[in-house]
Amino acid sequence: MTFRVAGRGGVPASGVSAVALNLIAINPVAFGWFTVHPSDAPTTVSTLTFHAGESAAGEDFTRLTSTGEITVVNNSDGDVHISVAVDGYFSDTTGTGAGDEYYPLSTTYIYDTRPSLSAGSPARTTPVPANGSVTFQVAGRNNIPATDVTAVAVNMIATGQTARGWLSLHPSDEPDPLISSVDYVPGETDSSFEVVRLTGTGQITVDNHGTSPVHISVTARGFFSAATGDGGLPYRSVEYIKLVETLTGLGTENGSTQPLAAGATLAFDATTASGAPSDAVSAVALNINARRPTHQGWLSVYPADEDDPGISSVNFDEAGESTNGFDLAIPSSDGRIHITNHSSGTVHLQVTARGFYIHKDPEVIPDVPETLDGEGEELVPPEDGQVGAAARRTYKDYTRGPIYCYNTLHVQPAPFWVNFRRYNNGKTRLRWVKVNGYDEKLGTKETQYAAWRGDGGKSTYFWRRVNYHYAYWNIEDYIGRIYIHKSHKPYVKIGFKWKVIGQPDTNCVGYVNVY
Template identity: 25%
Template structure:
């Protein structure tokens, strides 16, 4: 049963460039669920501090060499970077491509399985970029990383995992809930101007005193806009020093988005100028080069408190859209046009709500923007956000958490020119049966209000 979910009266605040690391606030008293963990952990999400699992430039996790044409490496994931040795169904990775010698794509898939007709990151010769990739765990706790053409270095960071079964009861897992995509931070409208190289911005979202203690992770599309040089963004909770990992990798003078699962830490109430609400979740973003930063909120992970929480069911990558062959969408999507996609029934259950996808724009005729949102939900128009920002004649992909509407459909909008679209599903979010059976009418919830944002 799919229901329309909006923000629970969230308010927003922001600040940045704090030189002292903030202390951790004492959270509100833990509920029994927080203390004991979820009653059943199957499909629950577990956030991790970002950790590097593979870097072919350094010989970490793989031979110290670029991955060659039609070649793969099997990456050990379980037992590393905070990922448990067993009971893991899928991992959430950030996969970065650097220094490719040819136009190509990389596919991440469960080790031991036949390579699927799907892609995880698409790139051009000389490209620098990354993509959020969810991968089902394969044989021996490994995932395979395949490169199609030429030679390329690949860097892999892990940010979280999903439980395969009910063996994670001693850990503090959570459930995902979606929000209508909402632009919450945009430095282009900040009077402080464009963040400088090596700036650290700090932001907070206030969900109210009832929900703040339960928020563990925020899920958003993070975009670097008009960077002055090649570099990267790193998003993390801010409770520790900046990790040796990246969230968005970008070249000079391009707009590059990436989906991000970012762990949060509570505001202490002692921050300079008291810019955030005590107990509200906050996080940091570091930019290596001067770049504008845009944050589009799409969901969160809480500790199981919300009735709208969902669990994840992993699957091997499955292509459901390829407009080049009229699969899912007939022909290229034209300027200002919206295509409606029906999710195949074989990948759905009655409680499926969201498709975890890799969506690819294939050689648009103009620079454009692609937006994905659920179809046929009353009161849910096309959002003022973006999922992909491809340039003309590029092949660009990004992870999308695609909510399906009451008719099992989602919309894909193309802003300019025409472009072919490809979508590969790597898993689904579903409402646990007792929750799905008990969901009632839509709640009355308001959109967020921006209350402030500064940086220096």
């Protein structure tokens, strides 16, 4: 079936690149899956998998084209009802002022009723009653600001239920929309992703539409804010891109077609398809299909340079039941993501990128006072790709700093310094970068990378995450590509992960001109 989205349900008639959709397969007669795509761009990639007699709900960031229409295809041997609701839309306008921007967070619990993992305010260690509800605070907790937050991206789990039912989420001061966010069945742990709007209360209500009590777990992936500031990201929608397909060996080590083993981790490149430098991609919109599982379990999704958070992104059942899930995953600074199989059986994976949150480096970088450290002259060899004799050039060495990198909450700065050599022909050479990333009271700021940018924004040098607390990179370790024309306005970009004891990690980025 094909239906119009642009110009309906609060979605503008034009200027929209994608929509955040809540999809529900209701009372399916047979096993199958939906493919969801722009009406003029068909795909065979599944968006939501369902099983006979079990309703299923899921989220998708679906691209819109000039038709303004979306097509849903039922890939099963039986009938199935469908419900489609809009959680929000993404403008195709780039830059500030294009709408609310996204701020990714390291995955963290914001509410959990399970006694062993109880989290949130007000605290609760009992399940949500049959046909009951629970309200909890979101704004002002777990690095989500207390004000100016318009929505949160969450993953919700339903577990411990003894009968079928479903859960809905909504702002606490608005009525129940009667739209499922998670459908659950007895004996399973079921999960789904949702973008939930926040109002002035800063609270979310979960309603249990079932005859059985159910435990819930809600974890945050990030938040949307209308406030302008550093760290906010616009969304770039793309045609669906398969990143991993274990059945065919796509994206696996040595092209292996083996399923992901019990307790094993798959690492894959998640950012190359974006067309942006890996360190500029702050989050990836992923559809993750757990296929042919041999035992009940779940998948965790996290940056490849971090430890497994032990928090579910996709839950799956045994007996070969495939399950789709959606996530906004943060890649490592070199663009890689880990998926770990938390089950005692094997599972195949298909991972598809829907879009990317890309950090656009600023057009104007404020100048920082510099200190002259020395001057002299030296023989300068030809640049890469050029021939000729070395030329004698005079130079001056400068240090700029401290430059401060703030996290998304602008709480604690992280200072860094750069030293560069400026030649009399207007070219510049980076000599070293120094970072002080330790704070005795608040925790640590873990240095992820330093990037020396030039040549129209391309990385000329890139140091990945190799230091902790304190970093010092020396350019002498690298041969070639050491000169940048002044006209290209080179700069240094530093990225941190700010780690505070007892708090979720946050990220920050800092810049300094070196011309």
